Amino acid sequence: MTTAFSQPAFGTAQRAPQLPTLPTGWPIGSYGTYEEAQRAVDHLADQNFPVQDVTIVGVEPMLVERVAARLTWGKVLGSGAMSGAWFGLFVGLLLSMFTPGAGLLPIVIGLVAGVAFGLAFAAMGYAATKGRRDFVSHSQLVANRYDVLCQPRNAESGRELLAKLAMSSTTW
Structure with missing residues (x-):
């Protein structure tokens, strides 16, 4: 990060844009996956290529939502009870540590209260969906292809290095 009174980070003269901007540079490679x-x-x-001149651009981005499991009242309440139990156990342990002669009572009370609140909040959250989202999913932003761009001053040498890599690699 740079300020008006400091040198650019990592000794480079190029600054990352502060606002969203389109990438610049010439294409030096195109790949089917981000890993490639x-x-x-x-x-x-x-x-030893000056990689500060390089940008990876995801072309034709799409949001992919992968459904992992179906939600039921049993799963929702079980999950709420478990997370509430962990929190209640934590609070109960803290109370028993800082209350002289308290014994196990704060731990048990914390555990029971945590389960009750976990059940209540999980039930309220699930009921609020009114059955419109009875599944769990994970979202990912992926692109159709990934282009590697380079500033014009080093684009030709970057293309040559990537061409040599492609010729030397039989599998990715």
Whole structure:
């Protein structure tokens, strides 16, 4: 990070834009997966290429939501009870540590209260959906392809290095 009174980070003269901007540079490689594009840039770095001139651009992005499981009242309440139990156990342990002669009573009270509150909040949250979202999912932002761009001053040497990498690699 740089300020008006400091040098640029990592000794580079180039600053990352503060606002969203379109990428600049010439394409030096195009890959089907982010892993392949990352491996290409890593290869450039291994060859002492000035990677601060390089940008990986995901082209045609899409949001992919992968459904993991179906939600039921049993799963929701069980999950709420478990998370409430852990929190209640934590609070009960803290209370028993700082209350002289308290014994196990604060731990038991914390555990029971945690389960009760976990059940209540899980039930309220699930009931609020009114059955419109009876599943658990994970979202990912992916692209159709990943282009590696480079500033014009080093684009030709970057293309040559990536071409040599492609010729030397039989599998990714």
